[in-house]
Amino acid sequence: MNDVAAAAGVSQATVSMVLNGTRSGRVSAATAQRVLDAAKDLGFRTNVHAKVLREGKSRMIGLIGDEVATTEFAGEMILGAQQEAWRQGYVLLTVDTAGDPGLEKAAISMMQSYRVAGVIYAAMYHRKVEVPATLAGIPTVCVNSQDASGSLTSIFPDEVAGGRDAARILLDAGHRRIAMINIAPEGSPLPAATGRLQGFTDALADAGLLLDPRQLRYGDGAYEDGLTFGAELLSRSDRPTAIFCGNDRTALGTYHAAHLLGLSVPDDVSIVGFDNQSLLIPMFSPRLTTFQLPLVEMGRLAVAEVLSGSSTPKRLAVDCTLHSRDSVALAKVPA
């Protein structure tokens, strides 16, 4: 700081005020600019740790994620969180706990010792979570997850709206015999499965249709479910003219099942997927109509919420985005 003061021809106190952003009216804009230029020329860099001690709080936000390494959804959520953090002058301290409670505990302890301004508690697939009690006292927001206790703000995809929109696309195209292959076993509490099914059923009901139990299959979101259940559904005499697949992997299996049966997508069967997974999308021929999870947006919102200072817990369901492509055709009118 001495060097900066000498180069700018001002006192060290002035340099300190300018670099700490506390100059108020006491330093002219021209002088402040001279100080900043000199600091830049000299490669002066604040020691953030000193700043944290002075101000009593850090410009870091902790992000605790389970299984970040093994999911394709983590990156975009973290990117969204990073974008909003940086926009507000914060950095992210991210820990992948790989689902290990011991590591999670250590991560929270570490974040406390770094005096993080808040914590984003991120699940890599949407579900209810029990947030560790040790996080009490730090502003915490759940993302892609729902806080089981209801005491924290939770941000998650609007699965119900997604399921409803999927059904509406098919209903609007004139389909009436519509099947669904769900992505979790019956009775599973997975919100992506229960929510999408509920929205789907609701939209059918709004159109005066009851979901025929024979047209509903429960899998676990695997490609093979599409192959197996797709073949079962499409081999029946009352085969559906459209299938809502709870995710893209299942949709790809269903495409292949249709192909093996000599049926054409979308002429013989319309298909809607969910997830818009970048690695899979190029493999669909014709191109798949599907929904994108609001990953970047949820990450952004989580940071905005954790920094908002609000202590009233909210439940924010964020819309999924429709990618309308070529896998839905108008239902054929019986001759």
Place this chain on the structure above:
Amino acid sequence: MNDVAAAAGVSQATVSMVLNGTRSGRVSAATAQRVLDAAKDLGFRTNVHAKVLREGKSRMIGLIGDEVATTEFAGEMILGAQQEAWRQGYVLLTVDTAGDPGLEKAAISMMQSYRVAGVIYAAMYHRKVEVPATLAGIPTVCVNSQDASGSLTSIFPDEVAGGRDAARILLDAGHRRIAMINIAPEGSPLPAATGRLQGFTDALADAGLLLDPRQLRYGDGAYEDGLTFGAELLSRSDRPTAIFCGNDRTALGTYHAAHLLGLSVPDDVSIVGFDNQSLLIPMFSPRLTTFQLPLVEMGRLAVAEVLSGSSTPKRLAVDCTLHSRDSVALAKVPA
């Protein structure tokens, strides 16, 4: 610290020595334990920022990654880096630059202000990188990438060994007419493409075989390359009895091309892939023999190297792991 001292019945100076690990011979082990117990009971937590100022260095390592959000390889590399960092008492400060040079510059500046002990410069696909000059002065290691200047330690997959091993598996099964679908256009410097091709060609040469140019195709690693080039290669009268696909996406396309031509994998054509991509592997029937990139291991090694204190640049090529499954069969002996 006052509370800890009172609870343990010792002076504040003693508490300070114990908690900072500077007690040397002046405090008995029993007293030290009493202080630690009291600190634990009281939920005492070091303020890391004060510790950094006292010691002049931080226990943070910066990890700068390009396009983390859009690749399925990032998570495991970051997990490996995190594991080694935590093992040595460090935390990771990760920034996804999304390939934006401005953001990269800001990330470096941020990491300098946090006084990081070192920086891991990670590419999300293996290539040569120009490391920003602003990183000079901070121990830096390139991972999944090769420093173009040669002045930094670089850690990357051994692509040549991978290509050689792929060819050997097929040669050992008796194949002689072996094709390859590469994952970058001819002349591209992408090490994953040039290295795998070189190893492949070398192994054929070792077996006295010259790679027939008609059996080599250049794509860009897409599923469609497998469909197109696979169909081309397998429609020829001198069709190969085995194909080495430069990645799993291409291998999946090649499977489908074989299927469309009524050919069976591996009875009519053996196929070897590369990457062992978890999202794709369940879609291969029969199961694909392929190689796994050493992502976790490279992340671990990068942190170990950056903390090693060594200033001699190394080039560490890390082996890929073979997953031997069901897509390779013995070559048929002509009747």
